[in-house]
Amino acid sequence: MLVGAILYLLPTPSGLTLEGYRIIIIVITAFMMIITEPIPLPGVAIYILVMEVVLGIGSPEEISKSFMNDAVFFIMGSLMLAVAIVQQGWDKRIALGIIRLTGNKTKNIVFGFTAISAIMSSFIGEHTVAAIMLPIAMTLIKFTSEDGEKVHGLSAVLLFSIAYGCLIGSIGTPSGGGRNVIIMSYLQDINISISYLNWMILVYPLVLILIPIVSWILVKSFSPEYDRLDTGVRKLVVQVAKSPELTGRNTLAVFIFFLVFLGWVFLSETLGLGIIALAGVLMYLIAGFVKWEDISRNTHWGVIILFGSTISLGANIKGTGAAFWLANKVIYVFGSLMEMFPFFTDTIIVIMTTTMANVLSSSATVAVLGPITMNMGTDSLHLGMVTALASAFGFFTVVAAPACTIIYSSGLVTAKEFLKAGWRVGITCIVLLITYTNTYWMVFK
Amino acid sequence: MKILIAIGSKEFSKPTLRTGLKVAKAFRASTTIVDVGEKIGKFNAKIIGLAHERMESWEFDRPGVDVLEWAFQYLADNKFIEPNTIEAGFPKNTLVETGSNRAEVYLKGTVCKDVNLILRNGDIISELRDEVHTGRYDVTIIGGSQKRRMAHDLIQYIDSSIFIVNQLISAQTYRILLAVDDSSGTKKAIKYGARVAQAFDIGVDILTVSKNETFRDGYRNAAERAAKFMRRAGIDCKNMYKVGDPATVIKEESGNDHIIVMGASTRNPLAKFFKGSKPLKVMEECKCPILIVK
Numbered sequence: 001m002l003v004g005a006i007l008y009l010l011p012t013p014s015g016l017t018l019e020g021y022r023i024i025i026i027v028i029t030a031f032m033m034i035i036t037e038p039i040p041l042p043g044v045a046i047y048i049l050v051m052e053v054v055l056g057i058g059s060p061e062e063i064s065k066s067f068m069n070d071a072v073f074f075i076m077g078s079l080m081l082a083v084a085i086v087q088q089g090w091d092k093r094i095a096l097g098i099i100r101l102t103g104n105k106t107k108n109i110v111f112g113f114t115a116i117s118a119i120m121s122s123f124i125g126e127h128t129v130a131a132i133m134l135p136i137a138m139t140l141i142k143f144t145s146e147d148g149e150k151v152h153g154l155s156a157v158l159l160f161s162i163a164y165g166c167l168i169g170s171i172g173t174p175s176g177g178g179r180n181v182i183i184m185s186y187l188q189d190i191n192i193s194i195s196y197l198n199w200m201i202l203v204y205p206l207v208l209i210l211i212p213i214v215s216w217i218l219v220k221s222f223s224p225e226y227d228r229l230d231t232g233v234r235k236l237v238v239q240v241a242k243s244p245e246l247t248g249r250n251t252l253a254v255f256i257f258f259l260v261f262l263g264w265v266f267l268s269e270t271l272g273l274g275i276i277a278l279a280g281v282l283m284y285l286i287a288g289f290v291k292w293e294d295i296s297r298n299t300h301w302g303v304i305i306l307f308g309s310t311i312s313l314g315a316n317i318k319g320t321g322a323a324f325w326l327a328n329k330v331i332y333v334f335g336s337l338m339e340m341f342p343f344f345t346d347t348i349i350v351i352m353t354t355t356m357a358n359v360l361s362s363s364a365t366v367a368v369l370g371p372i373t374m375n376m377g378t379d380s381l382h383l384g385m386v387t388a389l390a391s392a393f394g395f396f397t398v399v400a401a402p403a404c405t406i407i408y409s410s411g412l413v414t415a416k417e418f419l420k421a422g423w424r425v426g427i428t429c430i431v432l433l434i435t436y437t438n439t440y441w442m443v444f445k
Numbered sequence: 446m447k448i449l450i451a452i453g454s455k456e457f458s459k460p461t462l463r464t465g466l467k468v469a470k471a472f473r474a475s476t477t478i479v480d481v482g483e484k485i486g487k488f489n490a491k492i493i494g495l496a497h498e499r500m501e502s503w504e505f506d507r508p509g510v511d512v513l514e515w516a517f518q519y520l521a522d523n524k525f526i527e528p529n530t531i532e533a534g535f536p537k538n539t540l541v542e543t544g545s546n547r548a549e550v551y552l553k554g555t556v557c558k559d560v561n562l563i564l565r566n567g568d569i570i571s572e573l574r575d576e577v578h579t580g581r582y583d584v585t586i587i588g589g590s591q592k593r594r595m596a597h598d599l600i601q602y603i604d605s606s607i608f609i610v611n612q613l614i615s616a617q618t619y620r621i622l623l624a625v626d627d628s629s630g631t632k633k634a635i636k637y638g639a640r641v642a643q644a645f646d647i648g649v650d651i652l653t654v655s656k657n658e659t660f661r662d663g664y665r666n667a668a669e670r671a672a673k674f675m676r677r678a679g680i681d682c683k684n685m686y687k688v689g690d691p692a693t694v695i696k697e698e699s700g701n702d703h704i705i706v707m708g709a710s711t712r713n714p715l716a717k718f719f720k721g722s723k724p725l726k727v728m729e730e731c732k733c734p735i736l737i738v739k
């Protein structure tokens with residue numbers, strides 16, 4: 001509050017509108033609150049909305065409209081779908097599927113966990129996949145050795161293969177994460193449209209390149225104690241065999257999700273990704289697969305409000321001209337390097353986005369940075385997508401991404417280990433992303 | 446009387462649990478043992494709950510259940526709970542969710558009134574504050590922390606008396622160092638000091654510290670009242686009058702063989718924030734167990 005008051009009293013920087021300066025003050029103070037948490041997160045969301053009106057950024061009508069769009073619906077729908085899907089008990093079947101594909105060799109199993117997590121999180125959402133995959137990995141670890149100290153390397157490699165697999169997979173399709181949908185909605189605002197399939201064509205090859213590389217880095221980083229997991233795999237198969245067979249209802253649950261997927265692929269440009277996700281929730285409710293009480297209990301409404309408010313911030317950063325002013329400042333500092341090296345703009349965006357996403361949240365980062373980065377060059381589609389993809393690289397901290405937080409909550413990995421593996425995977429992904437976007441994407445231009 | 450014992454791990458919480466239960470037994474208090482798990486990003490709190498539900502379907506306990514199970518075993522080994530409860534084993538299945546970050550299980554106590562085991566997740570100070578506020582506990586018993594901030598927050602925000610166990614060594618013979626003055630908190634501190642002395646079967650040194658040579662009447666009256674209270678309760682006691690800075694004198698006199706008992710500061714929160722307080726200084730400087738009575 002003190003920082004905000006001091007900034008408020010300072011003169012408006014030249015070239016920036018008064019409203020633009022005030023929205024930057026709100027962004028700085030809100031982000032400080034998100035990091036230090038002096039008040040609950042939904043309180044920060046309310047602070048943003050109240051200050052936007054009080055400081056004259058927009059009328060109450062305009063601010064409330066900027067608060068809600070398809071991306072907020074998507075985040076809401078995605079969190080609700082997670083509740084419905086996680087309850088279906090698909091994990092036992094997935095466990096069997098991975099083992100059948102990979103066999104007993106540890107490095108193959110790590111590859112299998114990374115690949116399945118990546119592929120599933122491209123469509124279902126990383127938080128759902130991590131919640132489903134975590135107990136499978138924990139069971140395999142427990143069946144290999146009851147003594148956690150003897151299998152610490154194995155625990156780390158399997159759990160990180162889930163988290164990092166989820167992160168790299170989440171860039172593959174628009175439905176992989178709220179951040180992708182936020183960028184799509186920003187692009188739509190400037191009449192640039194990208195379909196679900198086009199996004200996949202542009203990005204999925206990178207996911208497929210990253211899967212084996214990340215799993216290799218993880219095996220090298222954590223050196224699992226066992227080369228083969230014969231006992232663990234055998235016991236896991238026995239345990240899964242004891243679980244009930246798939247019923248017609250289980251198949252129907254999969255079919256409903258398949259319909260949602262088809263909707264995203266073919267109807268998202270007209271219906272929006274968020275509405276289709278909510279339609280999926282509606283179908284699960286009608287079919288009785290999930291109770292509203294469970295959805296309500298397990299959905300973090302405060303976070304949805306917070307994402308809504310950061311999207312409102314993003315819209316107003318753009319609307320007040322602050323995004324353009326900030327982008328010009330970056331260009332002013334790095335302009336000559338940007339001209340000399342065409343990939344330098346991407347590098348700046350990737351470093352800025354990855355750093356912020358590791359401290360804050362990926363969706364909040366994209367919501368606020370997106371309008372700025374999209375003004376840092378002429379190709380808004382390219383710049384916006386680079387921002388969305390880089391925001392998924394939350395490899396370094398526990399809080400960066402839901403998948404990281406979920407594996408950390410198991411108590412089997414430490415915060416230090418996120419840095420141990422994260423810097424290797426992070427740098428590799430950053431280098432590959434910049435190379436990829438400046439080569440493969442050029443073909444499409 | 447309601448007592449809250451905060452534990453954190455099997456490795457380091459044994460002295461806290463042992464001391465807490467000893468005090469609870471003396472007061473025949475209704476006792477709650479709480480384990481506050483690590484704070485994990487609030488953005489993902491609900492989805493973590495969902496992941497833990499899946500873990501339970503694969504017969505994994507959520508993190509922290511093992512600490513409660515260890516506490517149950519300690520209660521069973523020391524016969525703090527009824528034999529049929531011990532026989533039934535740790536009632537994992539009756540660990541009831543009573544909030545987004547809170548689960549609890551009830552046990553029938555023997556020497557204490559009842560014993561509840563609670564599992565919480567989040568920031569330790571805010572979770573303890575919430576627990577104390579909703580459960581209306583009289584005393585919170587917790588292990589020591591090296592962090593100055595933690596000591597400050599405990600005194601500032603926890604709305605009950607606080608017993609910081611620090612390095613309480615079971616083989617060591619302790620005495621109570623009861624710091625008295627003319628503040629409103631002294632009266633309650635005398636009562637608590639007597640009960641703890643009875644619980645541990647130890648004597649009490651009543652310490653009155655004045656910043657100058659002349660001791661105010663209020664100080665002398667408080668010391669005499671404390672001595673009278675102790676004698677009536679059959680507790681061995683002696684009065685000590687010292688001159689100097691209260692926190693420094695308390696530190697010197699406490700050494701390593703005293704349990705300090707003193708009243709909480711009556712300063713307002715803003716003054717405490719900028720100027721500090723006697724209990725806070727004592728907490729920062731002394732390594733022995735401290736009971737701050739509110």
